[in-house]
Amino acid sequence: MNPINMSGNLPPLVPHIFDDIYRAAIAQVLDDGSPNSLIGAHQFCGSERDRTAGARFAGLRLPQVPPADRVVVANGTQSILSMLLHSLVGKGGCLAIEALSYPTMHQFADMFGFRLSAVPMDHEGIEPEAFEAICHKDAPSAYYALPTLQNPTTAIMSVERRQAIAEICRRYGVAIIEDDIYSLLPHDIPPPLSSFAPELSWYILGTAKSMVAALKVAYLVAPNAEDIPKLFWPGVRATYWMCAPINAAVASRLIEGDGATRIIDAVRTETRERHALVAARFTGADLRSMPECLHVWLNLPEQRPADKFVAMVSSLGVNISPSATYAFGNGTPPNAIRFGTGTARDRATFERGLNAIIQAYHS
Ligand SMILES: Cc1ncc(COP(=O)(O)O)c(C=O)c1O
Structure with a gap:
């Protein structure tokens, strides 16, 4: 039997809601005009309609809907990151990063030849004093920020912390590359870090x-319209960040109507149901998450090293990730693991996976 994947943190499938909404959106796109003219030419930053929809989507989080000419439509957050990191950091440059963060940043650093300067974190995310010291010492040109339901720790920066970090970025001229990808499931969370320093911020909402994991549409809001053509045109690098027009158009229809919010609501509901199963099993454990989070961060007792724990869970047929996967810098990562709540394809599978983790935890 294939192992249960709880190492990834994709959103759960919600076919009872998604399928009809998606079918209707794609039919609408095909009925709206000539498919040949839709896909007849490259759209480097997205069509006017798609950029407007992207602005509206970003407006679900930003204090105001940004002008469409500040939006780039791309085929995923990773593509946007690759374009930004190449231009804003580049060979020999330095990127400030949370000491535990999105592992793909290691590959970007290798690919583009920049240094990573890991910023120590507390329960909210990066610590202002430590960040300022790093800005002083390493002069990073950008900071990759995951301030909301941080990957992997699930930390959420308070408004005060966001203000403090934005102020430091302003003082040292550090661009903010904010990846707000986990922010649409929870309610009542602080506004994006980018809203505290919009003139420095490259805000990404995938x-x-x-x-759904593979819609392959993400939106970037740039600090101003003028910088976009410098960073996002094919001559910049031999790479393509552009979205297939059909995907962009379907996402636009979902955003223009209520399809996107209905899908997000369904993902949120399923995620909460799965968290109820987690809460019922892990009473007393030192775990961090919230009911709308796609991953759980479980601190382990000292006598249970994370790598051995992961191996034991794996022997029970379930994949999860040790903290070392997410570690940057030279510090010892905390003794913790991350497991995803959404990647198991249905709730019964998720429950089986959870039972294996809890069995290992109590053994
Ligand atoms: C923080 C973060 N950003 C981006 C992504 C990937 O986004 P995309 O599939 O749109 O490239 C992930 C996926 O794990 C992620 O954890």
């Missing part, structure tokens, strides 16, 4: 964690 659909991969709130709607």
